[in-house]
Amino acid sequence: MLDLRDVTKSFGGNRVLDGISLTVERGEMVCLIGASGSGKSTLLRCINLLEPIDDGAVFLDGQDISEPGLNPDPVRRRIGMVFQSYNLFPHMTAEENVMLAPRRVHGKSREALRPKVTELFTRFGLADRMQHFPDQLSGGQQQRVAIVRALAMRPEIMLFDEITSALDPELVGEVLDVLRQLRSEGMTMVLATHEMKFAAELADKICFLDAGRIAEQGPPSEIFKAPKKDRTRAFLARIL
């Protein structure tokens, strides 16, 4: 469903993505691992068209979404993204955060949205937090609201950029549980993550990024148990 072909991206003279090719099938969960600065965030931002790519192509269901000059808004509606720092809108309640995009983009009224939004909040254990502002919520709750906000647009694919990295350790579990739930519902997902145990348990495919290249990719059993490349082995030895 998502198909990256030889994607390159530079900032100034710094080549951050250097020929990335990757396919993600419908319902798959792909985890991007790699050292800080290896290009994981940039790759996700390029898929969501928050950054234009320099060369190569990104296909979503066969459509070339990396076409320069393409209106990015309709594409972004089909792709949900969740960030490391939550990025909730601080001046809105949790419910308003979630309703803003469906209201403006799909032109639906609050009343029409309420049943489905309430259902989403309930599904992720946030039913009693809908009227709270972000600064009244814990990090884990904020991140779950951010996930609900992305889901409310009914995306076909979700991107997660190290969404547990800013959380206190005891809050990581509740956010990972949300991901497990989404996984079981068949959501297509691409994650940049340092949660290796979680990736090993749930991912269909692991991609090890090293200096803007996919140094190695394969099922978790291969990457974690029997990595072929020295770089992968060195990285895993450092992190595990």
Next chain:
Amino acid sequence: MTLQEKTDGAAAAAAPPRRTRRQAYETRVRRRSNTVAAVSTALVVLAIVTLVPMAPGWEAVKKSFFNAEVFAQTFPRLVQAFLWDIAIFAWSVPLITVIALAIALARDTRNPALFPLRLFGILYTDIFRGIPVILVVYLIGFGIPGLGLPRPWNSPYIWGTVALVLTYSAYVAEIFRSGIESIHDSQRAAASSLGLSQSDTMRFVVLPQAIRRVVPANMNMLIALQKDVALLSFIGPVEVLRQAGVFKSLLANFTPYVGAALIFLSVTIPATRYADYLIARQRRERS
């Protein structure tokens, strides 16, 4: 702080009666510094009250600036004239808000078709921040009625207001723009990733936060505006400063100016305190 003290602190928070050593110490320090401040203030006031009347010209100054009789005679009319200042201020503020926002947004546009708008925004803020307010008041206040427009379009009230609005819109526009730029890019990224358009992102995500953030700065602009309304006295409107000038000529006494100053202070001091309070609160909220 040791662990023992930490748990002590937690216990104290749960059951307030016993004061901690820290609290007792802080109370002592606060009491001592309050005493010192009170004594030194009293000394300074005493020095002024005894020394100033010893100056050779004090009797003359007292008669022409602090004349109780003149004060009582003119003050009510000054307060009445000040209602004009308030009125001019009151209808300037919404105009300034709208124009300043429009200019700030014009300067922020990235659409090349709207480049002329952006250029206009830049020129506008440069020009009106570059000219002394009094000069704008003169140029517009005398210049435009000089075109011989029919009543009421030759009124100095109208064109004086226009001069103030044009000048202050330039400053307030810059304040709004700094507010817009202070909103972190991650907020825009989050809005974009949801598929919100550029204009919806500005309207629902960036602007509401930006406007809130610059409320204290804009409060200070309002205080300055309230004072600058007095500049219109040079082109005609009989507001408080003009009225004081009339009384001064009539009675050959400067006390009405002191009265006018008191009237301004009665508005600007509370407003300034409030602005400082807002700034302090924002700083606390952000830390």
